[in-house]
Amino acid sequence: xxxxxxxxxxxxxxxxxxxxxxAADLAGTSRMKYPPNVRLIRxxxxxxxxxxxxxxxxxxxxxxxxxxxxxxxxxxxxxxNYKAMRRYYLLRAMLTQMGIEPERVRLVWASAAEGARxxxxxxxxxxxxxxxxxxxxxxxxxxxxxxxASRNGHGPAAAAETAPVVxxxxxx
Numbered sequence: 001x002x003x004x005x006x007x008x009x010x011x012x013x014x015x016x017x018x019x020x021x022x023a024a025d026l027a028g029t030s031r032m033k034y035p036p037n038v039r040l041i042r043x044x045x046x047x048x049x050x051x052x053x054x055x056x057x058x059x060x061x062x063x064x065x066x067x068x069x070x071x072x073x074x075x076x077x078x079x080x081n082y083k084a085m086r087r088y089y090l091l092r093a094m095l096t097q098m099g100i101e102p103e104r105v106r107l108v109w110a111s112a113a114e115g116a117r118x119x120x121x122x123x124x125x126x127x128x129x130x131x132x133x134x135x136x137x138x139x140x141x142x143x144x145x146x147x148x149a150s151r152n153g154h155g156p157a158a159a160a161e162t163a164p165v166v167x168x169x170x171x172x
Contacts, residue, residue: 013066
């Protein structure tokens with residue numbers, strides 16, 4: 001078996017309490033088959049998902065992130081899923097700039113009655129991330145690769161290069 005066939009991705013799923021978490025519950029109670037690669041985190045609303053949660057999940061070893069919520073126009077918190085959608089598109093653009101495949105993050109709308117849809121989307125996400133291979137974001141940072149911010153003239157390394165030189169006799 002090649003390494004790509006043995007690779008099992010870890011997917012973190014952020015789910016809306018009112019719709020998509022209940023869709024996941026329905027898929028489970030209905031004994032619908034889908035890969036066990038997803039770890040669900042329940043949020044009250046997909047609009048409460050801070051993009052830093054997604055970045056932290058990827059930085060801590062997740063190979064992909066699935067964001068799920070109520071269908072647009074059906075949010076229990078009025079229009080918060082539209083906020084989640086805007087953040088999702090900005091997050092994908094940011095991941096592209098960071099050199100990470102944007103396909104590793106996916107947004108899915110699923111109502112509480114769509115357990116089959118939830119199971120299908122999880123299966124599709126796992127297959128797609130399996131094709132992409134492991135992210136290895138922590139390993140990239142551990143190799144000593146300079147962060148993109150430093151290469152662009154920003155960040156701590158760039159600040160150290162432009163910091164004024166203080167003579168030894170002037171130091172306290």
